[in-house]
Amino acid sequence: MKLLSLLFTLLLLASTLSFGQKINADYRLHIREASSRIIIDGILDEKAWEDADVATDFFMITPMDTSFARVRTDVRMSYDAENLYLIVVNHHGMEGPYMVESLRRDFSFGKNDNFLLFMDPFDDQTNGFSFGANAAGAQWDGIMSNGGSVDLSWDNKWTSKVTNYDDKWIFEAAIPFKSIRYKKGISEWGINFSRLDLKTTEKSGWAPVPRQFPSASLAYTGILAWDNPPPPAGANVSVIPYVLGGVSKNFENDGDNVYRREIGMDAKIGLTSSLSLDLTVNPDFSQVEVDRQVTNLDRFELFFPERRQFFLENGDLFANFGYATIRPFFSRRIGLNVPIQYGARVSGRINKDWRIGAMTMQTAEVEENGLPSQNFTVMSLQRQVGARSNIGAIFVNKQSLRYNPDATEEGKPVYSEFNRNAGLEYNLASSNNLWTGKAMVLQSFAPNNSGNGFVHAANLKYASGNLTWEWQHEYVSESYTAEVGYVPRRGYYKINPSGGYLFFPNSAKILSHGPQFGSTFFWNKNGVKTDNTTFLAYNIRWRSQSKLMLWTAYDFVKLQRPFDPTNLGGEQLQTGSEHEWVAWGTEYTSKPQSVLTYAFSTRMGGYYENGMRYNITADLGYRFQPYVAIAMAANYNQIELREPWGSTRFWLVGPRIDVTMTNTLFLTTFIQYNEQIENINLNARFQWRFKPASDLFLVYTDNYLAAPFNVKNRSLVLKFTYWWNV
Structure with a gap:
């Protein structure tokens, strides 16, 4: 693995030195005052x-x-x-x-x-x-x-x-x-x-x-x-205060009405034309659109993207470090079930070659769940090399203030004193974008070396008009910890080759078609193969922009810990048990020109314990342009296993209505019925953008038990924000 990593790093560096000139430098638009x-x-x-x-x-x-x-x-x-x-x-x-x-x-x-x-x-x-x-x-x-x-x-x-x-x-x-x-x-x-x-x-x-x-x-x-360098932005200070009032009630616990009366503020200060300071005091994110729920039949934690404004500008300096399932920093860990008191962030460019990012966030102490006040600090530095490539470094620290080592639950600490991560990565992007890749290392640090661990990963991708291929490998040690990151799986080696080819026929109807393949292998720390997924697909794209994919896949799993294949909290398969199956399916998306659009996917084939799993998803949309868009998403799963699981069926249904009276007045209503977790969620959000970046929000949220149909909790929030340039 170390030799392979060295070869990949040398190849990435060599690729950087091979490309330099800007491709479309001859296309020039002159701009005058x-x-x-x-x-x-x-x-x-x-x-x-x-x-x-x-x-x-x-x-x-x-x-x-x-x-x-x-x-x-x-x-x-x-x-x-x-x-x-x-x-x-x-x-x-x-x-x-x-x-x-x-x-x-x-x-x-x-x-x-x-x-x-x-x-x-x-x-x-x-x-x-x-x-x-x-x-x-x-x-x-x-x-x-x-x-x-x-x-x-x-x-x-x-x-x-x-x-x-x-x-x-x-x-x-x-x-x-x-x-x-x-x-x-x-x-x-x-x-x-x-x-x-x-x-x-x-x-x-x-x-x-x-x-x-x-x-x-x-x-x-x-x-x-x-014609002249752009004028300086001048004194660039924006203050964005908010005022909020709300009420909520927990019906499951026969709770009383809980009232919210809050004020807070964000500020954006331009230190230079390319470097900014962001401040926040008592931030509130109640107006952020709710996550789209998904059916979870995976053995590992699911990922939901960050939507909160404060974390987004120059967010790539922090959030893009690593890979989709190896992230040393994931901002959604901050403020998870605890209020954020304040935060500050400096981010942007020092000069053409250097970018920096530094952020600190402070959360409040929460007596109900025994969590102390905690500080989250992340620092990032990025140096451009070659035409479009860069070398980056990151440091992440989570620190519990007034740490109490006696705070335990079932003999285990409720929280850690600290968790730290440090890493380096090299990002390749050739000037023509045909070659992209990454090589990275991470080290975690924890009290008494209990969570000290190491990560290495690298990939290289080539994408031309017809041919695409990629190689990726990963190693995550069993003791690696990233409490402010997203690393759902630890203690493994992984390789993942993939590729595809597209034909572009001289056809009045078909734009392109071609095969796609990939294979992913996992081994545990002892070198025992634990997972393999190998798939083969064929893609067809019509000139109308409708798309069809047909696929088949082989899966092998050797469980490393007990797992309920229905994810309903029932009987579990034992550690060490082996399972393999073959499945096949389709994916189709209709042309976007119609006022009625639709998409569907199907999956049928084997599953754990020589069982069978059938899945169909469908998305239907209709628009009364430009004022109303109606969408319906549905996901149905049927799992057939031996006893004690037997036959399991559940739906995830999500109708959504967007009413846009003007391009500054919006009403969105989103309902999600998730049979797997026995919950019905209703979220309605009214937004009036009365001035650019200044809004009035009214947000109503309801959660119900699916059966019997009883209210679990309910909230109503009115929030006013105003963007004021000082």
């Missing part, structure tokens, strides 16, 4: 727009990436001392109405006629910002990391307007310099524009992007050339 005042009304009538250069002649990305786009898009940009301006004329490719889901903010990209801006104000081809709108005027904004990933949970202050005509729709926006981070004095930014037109099923970009990559790929941005 506005020659007149610009009013955000979705009308192209100001002199400043007449004087601005035009980015046009977009390139098609899909269905093909070998020609100019058929649908015309014209983009102009300008600026003044406070704002970056953008106006886009999106011409229709054919007659007919536009296609959108609703006016909901941060819409689903593939289900809306839309225009998106991707900008890299550091010109590092790795981090940036995205802004845009759909054809009905719903806004989209997100923070970009990892060369093209867009986190839409990020939210900031900007204004826009969309105006519709018979032959086009126009999108106009003003983005305050204070709402973004950029390198002071730099006169060239990475920039690209993406257009999706569902009537023609055409996705296009101003600077060409190969079809195997998303249009958001920062490796393929052109250049926004400023």
Whole structure:
């Protein structure tokens, strides 16, 4: 394993040195200071727009990436001392109405006629910002990391307007310099524009992007050339106070009404144009959208992404360290069933090559569950090497204040005195994005060396237009601990080769098709094979953007601890027992152009103890565009096992209604019936964005027992937030 790791690290380093030049450097849009005042009304009538250069002649990305786009898009940009301006004329490719889901903010990209801006104000081809709108005027904004990933949970202050005509729709926006981070004095930014037109099923970009990559790929941005370096943002201090009132009641315990009257505040302070300080006092996240529940038949903890605003900007410095199942820092561990008192974070760029992140959060003491006040501190440092690669370091510390070693439950400590993690990683991203990879090491530290452990992992991926292949291996020692991380499995070695090939036929209906395969092997610390999943799939994608996948898989499991195969808390299979089976299934997603959309997946085949498992999921959506979107998700499982389990059946059903009266007035109602945990959850959220980034929320939550139908708990919260620039 050590020799393999060394070879991979050398290969990654060699790959970095092999690529350097920016691919689309010849695509340049010159931006000049506005020659007149610009009013955000979705009308192209100001002199400043007449004087601005035009980015046009977009390139098609899909269905093909070998020609100019058929649908015309014209983009102009300008600026003044406070704002970056953008106006886009999106011409229709054919007659007919536009296609959108609703006016909901941060819409689903593939289900809306839309225009998106991707900008890299550091010109590092790795981090940036995205802004845009759909054809009905719903806004989209997100923070970009990892060369093209867009986190839409990020939210900031900007204004826009969309105006519709018979032959086009126009999108106009003003983005305050204070709402973004950029390198002071730099006169060239990475920039690209993406257009999706569902009537023609055409996705296009101003600077060409190969079809195997998303249009958001920062490796393929052109250049926004400023006539002068962008103006400094000036005194960049924003204070975001909130006032909250609420009431809740626990009906299971016949509790009384519990009233909430809280105030708190966030603050954002620009230390430089690219480095910011974020502060929070008594934060509240009651308005954050609830997690989508899933049926859990896994032996390990499930992962749910972070949605809280405070943790998102430059969040990749902390959260992207490691792999999906090896994360030394996972911010959702902070404030888990305990209130956060205050926190601070410094993050951003020191210069072109160096990024830093430092965060500390303090939680309150909770007598009910015996937890003391705890401090969470994480520090990260990142150094760019080569064109788009970097070397990163991280340190994570969880410290219990006023530690009491006598606090035990069933002979075990209720909490630890401290837990620490330190790590290094190398991230490869070639300039053309064909090669990506990572090599990392982690070490954990705990009292009396009880949780001292080591982790190593590495992967290398190649993705061309037709061929994709990847190798990944991991080692996690049995004693490794990451109390502020997400590491659901310990004490294993793992290898995971995978690959695929796509054919692009000369067909009027089929865009691409091809096979995909992968195999994952696990061994325990003694070298005994404990798991293997090997799958083979065939993918078909039509030009209408509908997709079909057929698959079959072989599974082998040698249990390392007792496990209930129904996850209902019943009889458990014994440690050391071996199980293997074969299963097969389908996945299908309909074309997004219809007002009625649907998707389904099926699975049937073997399961533990020579049993059988049948699963079907279905998603159905209908929209009365642009004001109402109705969705229904359903998941049904049937498990047939020998006694004492017998036949087990359970549903997970989740209807959702989005009502978007305007692009600033939203009502979302989400119901989830989870038969596996015998719970019905109702969450209704009303949001009025009365000013950019300033909101009034009314959130109602109910939890019920499925049978008998009785209320478990209920809450109602009214929250007012206001974004104030000092």
